[in-house]
Amino acid sequence: MAVTVFSFPDSDAWLHRLTADFQDRVDESRKSGRTFHVALSGGSTPAPLYRRWATLDLPWEAIDWWIGDERWVPVTDPQSNEGMIRRTLGAGPGDRLRLRSWHASEDPEEAARLYDKALRxxxxxxxxxxxxxLGLGEDGHTASLFPGSAALEERRAYAVANPHPGGGPLRLTLTYPCLDAARSVWFLVTGGAKAKVVERLLASDSSIPAARIRAASQRLYWVPNG
Known part of the structure; x- marks a missing residue:
């Protein structure tokens, strides 16, 4: 699927446009009276964005925040995506963040099954x-869909446990059937080190996991020198 590119000279411009576009999407949803459902990316790239969103006058009671993938570590662990999101997006006043945690069970396979059930x-x-x-790794992975990993072939479940081929903590991730059904997918990418993999994404190189998403509307918010 074609990806629409938005390129920015610096991180400030990137943050401003992403914030404006996000507010527009939320406003559109509110006009229809629906809850707005968004799956968040982890890692370090979106953290400044979430800090900015935490300061906004959003209809927090009408937004359900999900997490696209997670490492199977305690939320207090520095590697936890949920922990990062709670420290940034959840840093505003009051208990207003309706965040859907992956940690609904002490067993990761059961936790993934319960996330799948909640999604449905x-x-x-x-x-x-x-x-x-979504983020974009230099190896072309997105969420926790890594090259060569079993989750790439999942066609029935919307959330699964997926070991990282290189080791480290077990991952939990949304799958292609879930990502493909999204109304809109935004890749958040900064830094010159990602230039080659960005080229592969835009060329629809299906050898990288990120380019195999089939959602009808896909955007790349890209800061080449970020």
Whole structure:
């Protein structure tokens, strides 16, 4: 699928445009009276964005925040995506962040099954997110869909446990059937080190996991010198 590119000279411009576009999407959803469902990306790239969003006058009671993937570590661990999101997006006043945690069980396989169940109950079958935010690794991975990993071939479940081929903590991730059903997918990418993999994404190089997403609307918010 074609990816629409938005390129920015610096991180400030990137943050400003992403914030404006996000507010527009939320406003559109509110006009229809629906809850806005968004899946968040982890890692370090979106942290400044989430800090900015924490300061906004959003209809927090009408937004359900999900997490696109997670490392199977305690939320207090520095590697936890949920922990990062709670420290940034959840840093505003009050208990207003309706965040769907992966940690609904002490067993990761069961936790993934319960996330799948929650997705179906809240968003339908297939679950149609209003917006999914994704990162892009230098190896072409996105969420926790890594080259050569078993989750790339999953066609029935919307959330699975997926070991990282290189080792490290077990990952939990949304799958292609879930990502493909999203109304909009935004890749958030900064830094010159990502230039080659960005080229491969835009060329629809299906050898990298990120380029295998089939959502109808896909955008790349890209800071080459970030």
């Amino acid at each position: 109950e809240a968003l339908g079958d297939p679950p149609a997110f209003d917006l999914v935010l």
